[in-house]
Amino acid sequence: MSKLLEIFTETGTASTLLFLALVGAFGIFLGKLRLGSLKLGIAGVLFVGLLVGHLGANIDHNVLHFVKEFGLILFVYSIGIEIGPRFISSLQNNGIKLNMLAALIVLLGVACAFAVKYLFDLDTAVVAGLFTGAVTNTPSLGAVQSLITDQFANGSELSELSGMAYAVAYPFGILGIILVMALVRIFFKIKVDDEVQKYKADVSSSSGNIQTIRAEVSNPNLFGQTLASLTSTIHKDFVVSRVWRNNEFVVPEAKMLLEKGDVLIGLCGRDALSDVELLIGDVSIQKKFEITGELSMRHIRMTNRKLAGKSLMDINLSSLFPANITRVFRGESEIIPSGETRLEFGDTIRVVGRREKMDAIANFLGNSLRDLSHPNLTPLFIGIFLGILLGSIPIFIPGLPAPAKLGLAGGPLIIALLLGHKGRIGRFDFYMTPSANYFIREMGIVLFLGCVGLGSGKHFWETIVSGGYMWMLYASIITFVPLFVVGVIARMMKINYLTICGFLSGSMTDPPALEFANNIAPLQAQATAYATVYPLTMFLRILMAQLLVLFLT
Numbered sequence: 001m002s003k004l005l006e007i008f009t010e011t012g013t014a015s016t017l018l019f020l021a022l023v024g025a026f027g028i029f030l031g032k033l034r035l036g037s038l039k040l041g042i043a044g045v046l047f048v049g050l051l052v053g054h055l056g057a058n059i060d061h062n063v064l065h066f067v068k069e070f071g072l073i074l075f076v077y078s079i080g081i082e083i084g085p086r087f088i089s090s091l092q093n094n095g096i097k098l099n100m101l102a103a104l105i106v107l108l109g110v111a112c113a114f115a116v117k118y119l120f121d122l123d124t125a126v127v128a129g130l131f132t133g134a135v136t137n138t139p140s141l142g143a144v145q146s147l148i149t150d151q152f153a154n155g156s157e158l159s160e161l162s163g164m165a166y167a168v169a170y171p172f173g174i175l176g177i178i179l180v181m182a183l184v185r186i187f188f189k190i191k192v193d194d195e196v197q198k199y200k201a202d203v204s205s206s207s208g209n210i211q212t213i214r215a216e217v218s219n220p221n222l223f224g225q226t227l228a229s230l231t232s233t234i235h236k237d238f239v240v241s242r243v244w245r246n247n248e249f250v251v252p253e254a255k256m257l258l259e260k261g262d263v264l265i266g267l268c269g270r271d272a273l274s275d276v277e278l279l280i281g282d283v284s285i286q287k288k289f290e291i292t293g294e295l296s297m298r299h300i301r302m303t304n305r306k307l308a309g310k311s312l313m314d315i316n317l318s319s320l321f322p323a324n325i326t327r328v329f330r331g332e333s334e335i336i337p338s339g340e341t342r343l344e345f346g347d348t349i350r351v352v353g354r355r356e357k358m359d360a361i362a363n364f365l366g367n368s369l370r371d372l373s374h375p376n377l378t379p380l381f382i383g384i385f386l387g388i389l390l391g392s393i394p395i396f397i398p399g400l401p402a403p404a405k406l407g408l409a410g411g412p413l414i415i416a417l418l419l420g421h422k423g424r425i426g427r428f429d430f431y432m433t434p435s436a437n438y439f440i441r442e443m444g445i446v447l448f449l450g451c452v453g454l455g456s457g458k459h460f461w462e463t464i465v466s467g468g469y470m471w472m473l474y475a476s477i478i479t480f481v482p483l484f485v486v487g488v489i490a491r492m493m494k495i496n497y498l499t500i501c502g503f504l505s506g507s508m509t510d511p512p513a514l515e516f517a518n519n520i521a522p523l524q525a526q527a528t529a530y531a532t533v534y535p536l537t538m539f540l541r542i543l544m545a546q547l548l549v550l551f552l553t
Contacts, residue, residue: 016063023049023450043136043170045446049453050167050460057454061156064451065149069408071447072142076413077384078441079139079538081432084420095532098499101486102507102533106540108482109135113548116474124552125158129165130471132545134478136173136510139538140545141166142448143409147546150405151553163456164463169475176479177513181501181520184487188497192521195497199525202496211270211285213238217262218281228254230280231339238276239336240266241326241352242295249295251322251353267326267336296355299329302347303366309424313339323353323361330431344423346372346431372433379428380440383419387412410542417539483507502529507537 027045053059113131116122122130125148132141144162149155184190215238217223222230231240231254240252244263250256252264265286268276277283302308307315317323327350328335328343335341343349351361391411406414419430432440483504490500501517502525517526 053457
């Protein structure tokens with residue numbers, strides 16, 4: 001028994017990992033407890049780590065440092081792979097406006113951090129910790145701590161100091177967003193019910209860009225022509241899913257000869273309706289999705305690695321079975337397919353075909369949960385390897401006392417963004433199933449926050465009582481001022497209040513704030529705005545946190 005108890009008192013790898021596991025388990029439990037409509041979430045791990053560290057846990061700082069850095073790499077890489085496919089699209093259309101506002105929040109936060117530094121004569125490590133905690137952005141804390149460790153002789157101590165400042169600032173980081181949402185609502189006398197109706201009206205007028213339509217073949221030039229010749233002409237404007245002929249639905253095969261009175265049913269962009277009508281014939285909106293008779297519709301997982309990376313034209317599913325692919329779902333993206341659309345491992349495919357052929361189609365495409373759950377580790381480690389290399393490259397910026405580096409947070413994040421956007425390089429597909437991505441991300445953040453808490457806990461209370469409590473006030477400035485200023489600007493720009501709540505939460509990359517925003521009204525406005533600004537904001541948070549340290553040094 002005494003030998004067993006020694007593991008709690010001696011300093012070594014086993015004791016460090018033991019305390020880290022304890023912190024992870026109790027921290028996750030704490031994060032699930034509700035205080036009104038709020039939860040600490042994964043930040044519960046940080047606060048339990050601070051408590052255990054304060055109580056005198058014996059830890060090996062070398063082991064702790066390695067686990068912290070490795071956890072950070074896993075966390076930011078999984079984030080990059082997840083948001084990579086929609087990173088570019090988030091900067092388009094209405095996303096430009098929201099991303100500019102979110103970027104303004106980041107820049108105003110940096111300005112407030114500079115002001116706090118020089119007005120109150122704070123240590124650079126403290127300001128950096130307050131900046132990352134005030135905006136509840138953990139990856140930026142990791143980037144800051146990695147940079148501080150590399151740049152300063154006493155980097156280990158300063159890294160712990162930044163972790164303590166982060167922990168002090170974090171609670172108001174969450175509460176500050178909620179306070180701003182409430183103040184904007186009061187300041188502009190906003191009625192939520194009115195905002196809900198306006199959002200629904202906007203959605204009905206714009207979100208119907210893709211319509212299910214019926215197009216009756218009445219153009220004599222098409223009679224006797226193959227369906228393939230028609231689809232090559234209209235290309236991506238109209239994807240045919242089925243044909244109504246002789247009072248029954250039939251599969252639209254490429255060699256099918258079009259006849260007068262055929263009704264082609266499928267997906268069409270709103271802006272292409274007039275062109276389709278001019279080319280084919282009378283067009284009407286299909287209000288009800290119909291699949292009857294010999295036809296069936298099924299969602300199938302693409303897990304056949306031999307087909308991964310091939311275009312629909314190369315696979316030619318319609319001539320093999322016959323069947324037709326009408327939609328491809330990849331992560332959170334919905335793709336209207338054309339002949340050039342390439343299928344990737346893990347895609348969910350909507351297939352319309354003959355009922356008796358559906359099992360054969362599913363077997364052809366894979367549809368294997370076992371293959372889907374098999375970890376694709378080689379591309380993961382290749383991506384991490386490239387990310388570490390990129391993060392280690394010195395970047396010389398005029399005016400800085402030392403070359404900047406993207407570090408173990410920025411390097412893997414940028415590589416993951418590129419790989420996630422690209423999806424495939426040669427035979428390597430970098431797709432990560434949502435469950436695998438979520439597991440890696442959660443494991444990484446638990447390890448990172450647990451290590452930050454254990455490493456900073458020893459001197460946490462001592463720092464607070466000796467003046468560190470004022471850090472809360474300084475952090476509240478960094479949190480509140482940018483959010484309130486941009487929230488007011490956004491409302492003056494006539495942006496919907498629900499959208500404002502969503503992009504304010506996204507500008508802080510803060511899931512608890514999004515959860516609060518979602519409770520305001522049961523709509524997708526908040527989550528959509530959050531997802532729109534999240535990729536760019538995450539990148540800017542990590543980059544600006546490092547530049548802040550370098551410019552203040």
